[in-house]
Amino acid sequence: MSSSFTLSAPIIAYLTEVNEAEHPALTACRVETANHPKAMMQISAEQGAFMSFLIRQMDVRLAVEVGVFTGYSALVTALALRQNAGPGGKLFAFDISEEFTDLAKTYWQQAGVESTIDLRIAPAGDSLTTLASEGYAGRIDFMFVDADKPGYHDYYEKGLTLLRTGGVMLFDNMLWSGSVADQSDQSVETVALRELAAHAKADPRVRAVMVAIGDGLMLVTKL
Template sequence: MREQEYVRSLFAQEDEVLKSIAPGLDERGMPQISVPPEVGKTLYLLASLSGAKRVLEIGALGGYSTIWLARALPADGQVVSLELKEEHAAFARENVTKAGLADRVTIMVGDATESLATLVDKQEKFDFFFLDADKPNYPHYLEQAITLASPGAVIAADNLFQNGRIFDESYQGPSPVTIRRFNRQLAEDPRLESIILTIGDGLGVCRVKK
């Protein structure tokens, strides 16, 4: 869309590290599903404006959004990123290191449900969350994020339009069906104040009420 291209050209220029991630994904046969630059910049601004110091990301892939988030944090801030596949985590670490952010990023490899349970058991708390992993588990990830949230924490979630599939009820696959339900939960959950931004493939933004 020309509006998104316009916004991207003015407000979301990539540096050389960020530009190198897409070709690197291709070289490794990994999916091209990183957020677009304008969503990365939005995440950066949201994390920065919220004053976040601890961020939990679910879904690292090549570390594209991880870098945007880590750059928004103070020097003593920390991003914990959950990634299912070791090969993705290794590439993400490589890119985070290139960006000079290795001291701000920890990547936990394994099933996100198990990693989240570990964080809950440790009574960890986070100020900002970004959900960008397997869509059928979004409702579970949201519940765990609320459990792990500091008062007033921000939760962002990507791909809430499912490339338009949520608007057509003939799409009954697990992802669009779950995301329709998830979007309604964002709108109705009394613990949250929420909106979906019409940027990228639909970016949900929630504030956990204090």
């Protein structure tokens, strides 16, 4: 989601100004995607800055992304991985659209991080299962999910299998433009997000917190 749910445009502009400067390839990707018919699917610059900070603070070496779109969040992650681990970091990026990810590759190449990103075009649930079978269960440091909302519960459970103890999953759009607080909204997407939030809160395997960054981020740490 490109806009921040609780913040005005001047505040967003101020945050962009005072945060660490974007890599030029990030700026180019964000600007081009802003003109895309589905621009609302891209995360905001301040959300990207938060993710980069978190990834570097955690010294993440192995990461997963579910839902790539035009590649902005994957580029944020890959650049942070390069700072942490040089060429040894790896991002497994899952999407079902070659159209969107072909654009993403352009910016990954501009930033010189294409070798850090293992892009797999297939249903994300299948890709997560495959990754576990390849020996990555219990090894992933960080996972970002910004994809189909009815699939979030499946990605949560499969992500927990992949995550190491102390690893973190981020789920985007958890406020869904405020719809989650409107009990009259019983759409499939809104109900799925409410159910995931309740599930994570009650799950003894994790510690979870939701924050109003972007369109709502839920952070889940595996205990």
